[in-house]
Amino acid sequence: MKNLLRIAIVLGLTAASAGALAAEPVCRSSGTMGIQLLGSGGPISDDARASSGEVVWIDGKSRLLIDAGGGTYLRFGQAGARLEDLHFIGISHFHTDHSADLPAILKGAYFMASDNKVALAGPDGSDAFPSMSSFFKDMFGSKSGAFAYLEGLHDGSDGLRLTVSPVIDVDNHAEKPSLVYKDAEVTVYAYGIPHGDVPTLAFRIESKYGTIVISADQNGTRKGFVDFAKGADILVMPAAIDDDADAGSKYLHAPPTVVGKLAAAIDPKMLVLNHFMGKSLKDKDGNVKIIQQYYHGPVYEGRDLSCFEMPARK
Numbered sequence: 151m152k153n154l155l156r157i158a159i160v161l162g163l164t165a166a167s168a169g170a171l172a173a174e175p176v177c178r179s180s181g182t183m184g185i186q187l188l189g190s191g192g193p194i195s196d197d198a199r200a201s202s203g204e205v206v207w208i209d210g211k212s213r214l215l216i217d218a219g220g221g222t223y224l225r226f227g228q229a230g231a232r233l234e235d236l237h238f239i240g241i242s243h244f245h246t247d248h249s250a251d252l253p254a255i256l257k258g259a260y261f262m263a264s265d266n267k268v269a270l271a272g273p274d275g276s277d278a279f280p281s282m283s284s285f286f287k288d289m290f291g292s293k294s295g296a297f298a299y300l301e302g303l304h305d306g307s308d309g310l311r312l313t314v315s316p317v318i319d320v321d322n323h324a325e326k327p328s329l330v331y332k333d334a335e336v337t338v339y340a341y342g343i344p345h346g347d348v349p350t351l352a353f354r355i356e357s358k359y360g361t362i363v364i365s366a367d368q369n370g371t372r373k374g375f376v377d378f379a380k381g382a383d384i385l386v387m388p389a390a391i392d393d394d395a396d397a398g399s400k401y402l403h404a405p406p407t408v409v410g411k412l413a414a415a416i417d418p419k420m421l422v423l424n425h426f427m428g429k430s431l432k433d434k435d436g437n438v439k440i441i442q443q444y445y446h447g448p449v450y451e452g453r454d455l456s457c458f459e460m461p462a463r464k
Contacts, residue, residue, distance in 0.1 A: 177457030178230070180210045183359040184459040185384060187424050188225035190452040192390055193247035196428035200225050200454050201247035204364060204386065204424075206355055208335050211235040215255070216353055216364050219247040223254040225454055233258050233312055234266050238331045238338055241272035242366030243350040244279045253289055253297050259312035266311065271318040271330040271340060273349035281319040322349045327378055341378040343368035346402040354378060360460040362386070363418070367425065370404035376415045383460055385418035386452075388425030392437060395429075406437040410444030419461040421445055424452040 177184025184207045191199025200221025206214035212231035218241065233255075241249050272282030280288060288294075292301045302308030304315070320328045322342030330353075331338040339354040345367045352375065355362045360383035367388050368375070379385060390403040404412065413421045423438070430437060438449055450458060 176459045177207045178210050179459065182460050183208045183355075183357050183362070184457055185362055185364075185386065185422070186229055186231075186457045187386075187422070187452045187454060188222040188229060189219050190424040190426055190454050190456070191221075191247075192425055192427040193219075193245065194428060197426055197431060199426065201250070202242075202366065202388075202425055203248075203251070205229055205231045206336075206362060208357060208359070213336060214238045214240070214338070214355060216240045217242050217248045217366065218250070218252040218255055219245075220250045221454075223251040226251075226255055229455060232262075233268075234262050234264050236266065236268045237333060237336070239268055239270045239314075240330070240338065240340065240351070240353045241270070241282060241285075242352070242364075243273055243345060243348050244285060245348065245367070248366060249285070253300065256290075256303055256312065256314070257297075257300060259300075259303060259306075259310040262311040264311065265306060265313075267306070267313040267315060269316055269318065269331050270314050271320055271338075271351075273322045273342070273351050274319040276347065276349050278347065279349055283317045283319050286314070286317045320351055322351055325374070327354065339378075341375065342372070343375055344372050345369065348402075352378065354382070360384070362460075363416075367403055369401060370408040370412055376412065379412075379416045379418070382416060382418040384420055384422060384458055385413060385416055386422045386424060387413065389423040389430055389434075389437060389441075389451075390425050390427050391430055392433060393440060406440035407444070410441035413441065413445035413447075417445075418447065420448045420450060420458065422450045422452050422456075422458055426452075 188203035189200030191197040201219025203217045203222030275281035302310035306313035327339040327341045340351045363379040363382040364386045
Protein backbone atom coordinates (compact mmCIF):
# COMPACT_ATOMS: atom_id res chain seq x y z
CA MET A 151 0.00 0.00 0.00
CA LYS A 152 2.76 2.42 0.91
CA ASN A 153 4.60 1.62 -2.32
CA LEU A 154 1.47 2.47 -4.30
CA LEU A 155 1.30 5.87 -2.65
CA ARG A 156 4.96 6.47 -3.46
CA ILE A 157 4.11 5.77 -7.11
CA ALA A 158 1.30 8.30 -6.91
CA ILE A 159 3.71 10.89 -5.58
CA VAL A 160 6.24 10.24 -8.35
CA LEU A 161 3.50 10.62 -10.96
CA GLY A 162 2.59 14.00 -9.45
CA LEU A 163 -0.89 13.01 -8.34
CA THR A 164 -2.58 15.03 -5.65
CA ALA A 165 -3.12 13.52 -2.23
CA ALA A 166 -6.84 13.54 -2.98
CA SER A 167 -6.41 11.39 -6.08
CA ALA A 168 -4.02 9.10 -4.20
CA GLY A 169 -6.51 8.78 -1.35
CA ALA A 170 -7.92 5.54 -2.69
CA LEU A 171 -4.44 4.02 -2.40
CA ALA A 172 -3.66 4.87 1.23
CA ALA A 173 -5.27 6.56 4.20
CA GLU A 174 -2.34 8.84 5.14
CA PRO A 175 0.06 10.86 2.94
CA VAL A 176 3.59 9.51 3.31
CA CYS A 177 4.91 12.92 4.42
CA ARG A 178 2.89 12.58 7.63
CA SER A 179 4.78 9.49 8.78
CA SER A 180 6.36 9.41 12.22
CA GLY A 181 10.12 9.15 12.44
CA THR A 182 10.84 11.42 9.50
CA MET A 183 10.40 14.87 7.95
CA GLY A 184 8.48 15.62 4.77
CA ILE A 185 7.11 18.51 2.78
CA GLN A 186 3.62 18.86 1.37
CA LEU A 187 2.80 21.41 -1.33
CA LEU A 188 -0.42 23.17 -0.42
CA GLY A 189 -0.35 25.13 -3.65
CA SER A 190 1.79 24.49 -6.72
CA GLY A 191 0.56 27.30 -8.96
CA GLY A 192 1.12 31.01 -9.47
CA PRO A 193 -0.84 34.28 -9.41
CA ILE A 194 -3.13 33.54 -12.38
CA SER A 195 -6.09 31.19 -12.14
CA ASP A 196 -5.41 29.67 -15.57
CA ASP A 197 -3.16 27.07 -13.94
CA ALA A 198 -6.11 25.56 -12.02
CA ARG A 199 -3.92 25.29 -8.92
CA ALA A 200 -3.72 27.01 -5.57
CA SER A 201 -0.92 29.56 -5.22
CA SER A 202 2.32 28.93 -3.33
CA GLY A 203 2.44 27.37 0.13
CA GLU A 204 4.10 24.41 1.81
CA VAL A 205 3.69 22.54 5.08
CA VAL A 206 6.72 20.81 6.59
CA TRP A 207 5.77 17.73 8.61
CA ILE A 208 8.02 16.42 11.38
CA ASP A 209 7.11 13.15 13.12
CA GLY A 210 3.63 13.41 11.65
CA LYS A 211 3.00 16.96 12.94
CA SER A 212 2.49 20.08 10.81
CA ARG A 213 5.37 22.05 12.34
CA LEU A 214 6.13 24.71 9.72
CA LEU A 215 4.18 26.68 7.14
CA ILE A 216 6.09 28.42 4.36
CA ASP A 217 3.98 30.91 2.37
CA ALA A 218 0.23 31.23 2.24
CA GLY A 219 -0.87 32.24 -1.24
CA GLY A 220 -4.43 32.25 -2.52
CA GLY A 221 -6.08 28.85 -2.12
CA THR A 222 -3.74 27.56 0.59
CA TYR A 223 -6.41 28.18 3.24
CA LEU A 224 -8.48 25.39 1.69
CA ARG A 225 -5.48 23.12 1.11
CA PHE A 226 -4.25 23.63 4.70
CA GLY A 227 -7.45 22.01 5.93
CA GLN A 228 -7.44 19.31 3.27
CA ALA A 229 -3.88 18.37 4.25
CA GLY A 230 -4.96 17.82 7.85
CA ALA A 231 -2.55 20.51 9.08
CA ARG A 232 -3.30 22.05 12.49
CA LEU A 233 -2.54 25.47 13.91
CA GLU A 234 -2.12 23.73 17.26
CA ASP A 235 0.97 21.96 15.89
CA LEU A 236 2.65 24.85 14.07
CA HIS A 237 5.87 26.30 15.48
CA PHE A 238 6.94 28.59 12.64
CA ILE A 239 5.48 30.49 9.68
CA GLY A 240 7.73 31.94 7.00
CA ILE A 241 6.52 34.32 4.29
CA SER A 242 8.92 34.62 1.37
CA HIS A 243 7.52 37.89 -0.03
CA PHE A 244 4.40 39.98 -0.29
CA HIS A 245 3.04 39.13 -3.70
CA THR A 246 -0.53 37.93 -3.19
CA ASP A 247 0.24 34.44 -4.50
CA HIS A 248 2.52 33.94 -1.48
CA SER A 249 0.72 35.81 1.32
CA ALA A 250 -2.97 36.50 0.61
CA ASP A 251 -4.40 33.59 2.65
CA LEU A 252 -2.40 34.20 5.83
CA PRO A 253 -5.29 36.06 7.56
CA ALA A 254 -7.73 33.31 6.60
CA ILE A 255 -5.50 30.58 7.99
CA LEU A 256 -4.77 32.47 11.22
CA LYS A 257 -8.46 33.12 11.89
CA GLY A 258 -8.67 29.43 12.70
CA ALA A 259 -7.12 30.40 16.05
CA TYR A 260 -10.68 30.97 17.29
CA PHE A 261 -11.37 27.27 16.94
CA MET A 262 -8.16 25.62 18.15
CA ALA A 263 -8.35 22.74 20.61
CA SER A 264 -5.37 24.03 22.63
CA ASP A 265 -3.27 27.16 23.00
CA ASN A 266 -0.15 27.63 20.90
CA LYS A 267 2.57 30.15 20.07
CA VAL A 268 4.11 30.50 16.61
CA ALA A 269 7.03 32.58 15.32
CA LEU A 270 6.49 34.53 12.09
CA ALA A 271 9.29 35.69 9.78
CA GLY A 272 9.36 37.51 6.47
CA PRO A 273 11.45 40.03 4.54
CA ASP A 274 12.17 43.60 5.49
CA GLY A 275 10.44 46.22 3.40
CA SER A 276 11.11 48.54 0.46
CA ASP A 277 9.42 51.57 -1.07
CA ALA A 278 6.86 49.33 -2.76
CA PHE A 279 6.49 46.48 -0.23
CA PRO A 280 5.96 46.30 3.54
CA SER A 281 8.16 44.52 6.03
CA MET A 282 6.82 41.44 7.81
CA SER A 283 6.12 43.44 10.97
CA SER A 284 4.37 46.20 8.99
CA PHE A 285 2.27 43.65 7.12
CA PHE A 286 1.25 42.01 10.39
CA LYS A 287 0.32 45.37 11.89
CA ASP A 288 -1.59 46.43 8.77
CA MET A 289 -3.56 43.19 8.87
CA PHE A 290 -4.16 42.77 12.60
CA GLY A 291 -3.39 46.08 14.28
CA SER A 292 -5.84 47.48 16.81
CA LYS A 293 -8.51 49.73 15.23
CA SER A 294 -6.56 50.48 12.02
CA GLY A 295 -5.80 46.91 10.90
CA ALA A 296 -7.67 45.49 7.91
CA PHE A 297 -8.70 42.61 10.22
CA ALA A 298 -8.53 44.48 13.51
CA TYR A 299 -11.03 42.03 15.02
CA LEU A 300 -8.13 39.54 15.02
CA GLU A 301 -5.81 41.79 17.03
CA GLY A 302 -5.76 39.14 19.76
CA LEU A 303 -3.24 37.25 17.61
CA HIS A 304 -0.59 39.54 19.11
CA ASP A 305 -0.98 37.95 22.54
CA GLY A 306 -3.51 35.11 22.28
CA SER A 307 -6.31 37.18 23.77
CA ASP A 308 -9.94 37.94 22.84
CA GLY A 309 -10.85 34.31 22.21
CA LEU A 310 -7.92 33.63 19.90
CA ARG A 311 -5.84 30.72 21.18
CA LEU A 312 -2.78 31.49 19.06
CA THR A 313 -0.03 33.96 19.94
CA VAL A 314 2.04 35.09 16.94
CA SER A 315 5.38 36.11 18.42
CA PRO A 316 8.03 37.08 17.63
CA VAL A 317 7.35 38.75 14.29
CA ILE A 318 10.72 38.93 12.56
CA ASP A 319 11.90 41.22 9.73
CA VAL A 320 14.76 39.57 7.83
CA ASP A 321 17.34 41.69 6.01
CA ASN A 322 17.07 40.27 2.50
CA HIS A 323 20.38 41.95 1.56
CA ALA A 324 22.38 40.33 4.37
CA GLU A 325 25.51 38.54 3.17
CA LYS A 326 25.03 35.61 5.53
CA PRO A 327 21.89 33.55 6.22
CA SER A 328 19.73 34.77 9.09
CA LEU A 329 18.73 32.37 11.87
CA VAL A 330 14.99 32.91 12.24
CA TYR A 331 13.87 29.97 14.38
CA LYS A 332 15.32 27.16 16.47
CA ASP A 333 13.90 24.55 18.83
CA ALA A 334 14.68 20.96 19.78
CA GLU A 335 13.30 19.65 16.48
CA VAL A 336 14.35 22.11 13.83
CA THR A 337 16.55 25.06 12.87
CA VAL A 338 15.38 27.53 10.22
CA TYR A 339 17.48 30.02 8.25
CA ALA A 340 16.36 32.67 5.76
CA TYR A 341 18.35 34.18 2.91
CA GLY A 342 17.54 36.93 0.42
CA ILE A 343 17.03 35.92 -3.21
CA PRO A 344 16.61 38.14 -6.31
CA HIS A 345 12.98 38.44 -7.45
CA GLY A 346 13.12 41.63 -9.46
CA ASP A 347 12.75 44.52 -7.04
CA VAL A 348 10.64 42.51 -4.56
CA PRO A 349 12.25 41.76 -1.16
CA THR A 350 12.18 37.94 -1.14
CA LEU A 351 13.49 35.11 1.02
CA ALA A 352 14.40 31.47 0.64
CA PHE A 353 14.19 29.19 3.71
CA ARG A 354 16.49 26.39 4.85
CA ILE A 355 15.00 23.90 7.33
CA GLU A 356 17.38 21.56 9.16
CA SER A 357 16.46 18.67 11.45
CA LYS A 358 17.96 15.39 12.55
CA TYR A 359 16.15 13.80 9.60
CA GLY A 360 17.76 16.01 6.97
CA THR A 361 17.48 19.40 5.25
CA ILE A 362 14.80 21.00 3.08
CA VAL A 363 15.50 24.21 1.14
CA ILE A 364 12.53 26.11 -0.27
CA SER A 365 13.22 28.76 -2.88
CA ALA A 366 10.45 31.18 -3.62
CA ASP A 367 10.43 33.11 -6.89
CA GLN A 368 13.92 34.17 -7.96
CA ASN A 369 15.83 34.91 -11.15
CA GLY A 370 18.87 32.89 -10.04
CA THR A 371 21.49 35.64 -10.18
CA ARG A 372 22.58 35.67 -6.52
CA LYS A 373 25.56 33.34 -6.31
CA GLY A 374 25.27 32.97 -2.55
CA PHE A 375 22.06 30.95 -2.94
CA VAL A 376 24.07 27.91 -4.03
CA ASP A 377 26.08 27.92 -0.79
CA PHE A 378 22.87 28.56 1.19
CA ALA A 379 21.21 25.50 -0.35
CA LYS A 380 24.21 23.12 -0.38
CA GLY A 381 23.58 19.87 1.45
CA ALA A 382 19.82 19.93 0.87
CA ASP A 383 18.09 16.58 0.78
CA ILE A 384 15.04 18.17 -0.84
CA LEU A 385 15.30 21.35 -2.92
CA VAL A 386 12.05 23.08 -3.91
CA MET A 387 12.32 25.41 -6.91
CA PRO A 388 9.73 27.35 -8.94
CA ALA A 389 9.00 26.46 -12.57
CA ALA A 390 7.06 29.55 -13.59
CA ILE A 391 8.43 30.37 -17.04
CA ASP A 392 9.94 28.87 -20.20
CA ASP A 393 13.39 29.48 -21.63
CA ASP A 394 11.86 31.69 -24.33
CA ALA A 395 10.18 34.03 -21.82
CA ASP A 396 10.58 37.78 -22.26
CA ALA A 397 13.20 39.82 -20.41
CA GLY A 398 10.68 41.15 -17.90
CA SER A 399 9.69 37.64 -16.86
CA LYS A 400 13.34 36.59 -16.56
CA TYR A 401 13.98 39.62 -14.32
CA LEU A 402 11.53 38.01 -11.88
CA HIS A 403 11.89 34.26 -12.51
CA ALA A 404 14.56 31.73 -13.42
CA PRO A 405 13.87 29.85 -16.67
CA PRO A 406 14.42 26.06 -16.85
CA THR A 407 18.05 26.35 -17.95
CA VAL A 408 18.87 28.46 -14.90
CA VAL A 409 16.89 26.18 -12.58
CA GLY A 410 18.79 23.21 -13.95
CA LYS A 411 22.18 24.86 -13.48
CA LEU A 412 21.33 25.93 -9.93
CA ALA A 413 20.15 22.42 -9.04
CA ALA A 414 23.28 20.91 -10.54
CA ALA A 415 25.49 23.22 -8.48
CA ILE A 416 23.55 22.53 -5.28
CA ASP A 417 23.23 18.78 -5.96
CA PRO A 418 20.27 17.91 -3.69
CA LYS A 419 19.07 14.34 -3.30
CA MET A 420 15.82 15.34 -5.04
CA LEU A 421 14.41 18.38 -6.83
CA VAL A 422 10.73 19.31 -6.43
CA LEU A 423 9.25 21.78 -8.91
CA ASN A 424 6.34 24.02 -8.00
CA HIS A 425 4.90 27.46 -8.83
CA PHE A 426 3.79 26.36 -12.28
CA MET A 427 1.87 28.85 -14.39
CA GLY A 428 -0.44 28.32 -17.34
CA LYS A 429 2.24 29.00 -19.95
CA SER A 430 4.91 26.84 -18.32
CA LEU A 431 2.41 24.00 -17.96
CA LYS A 432 1.85 23.91 -21.75
CA ASP A 433 5.37 22.53 -22.22
CA LYS A 434 5.95 21.16 -18.73
CA ASP A 435 7.61 17.98 -19.98
CA GLY A 436 9.93 19.95 -22.26
CA ASN A 437 10.91 22.28 -19.43
CA VAL A 438 11.67 19.34 -17.16
CA LYS A 439 13.87 17.79 -19.85
CA ILE A 440 15.86 21.05 -20.03
CA ILE A 441 16.37 20.97 -16.26
CA GLN A 442 17.47 17.33 -16.47
CA GLN A 443 20.19 18.23 -18.97
CA TYR A 444 22.02 19.85 -16.04
CA TYR A 445 20.69 18.18 -12.88
CA HIS A 446 20.81 14.39 -13.05
CA GLY A 447 19.05 13.51 -9.79
CA PRO A 448 15.33 12.75 -9.43
CA VAL A 449 12.99 15.57 -10.48
CA TYR A 450 9.38 15.66 -9.28
CA GLU A 451 6.64 17.80 -10.81
CA GLY A 452 4.60 19.00 -7.82
CA ARG A 453 0.83 19.22 -7.67
CA ASP A 454 -1.44 20.64 -4.99
CA LEU A 455 -1.19 18.42 -1.88
CA SER A 456 1.72 16.35 -3.25
CA CYS A 457 3.88 14.91 -0.45
CA PHE A 458 7.62 14.31 -0.48
CA GLU A 459 9.29 12.38 2.31
CA MET A 460 12.94 12.82 3.25
CA PRO A 461 14.98 10.49 1.00
CA ALA A 462 16.69 7.59 2.70
CA ARG A 463 20.26 8.21 3.82
CA LYS A 464 22.97 5.91 2.52
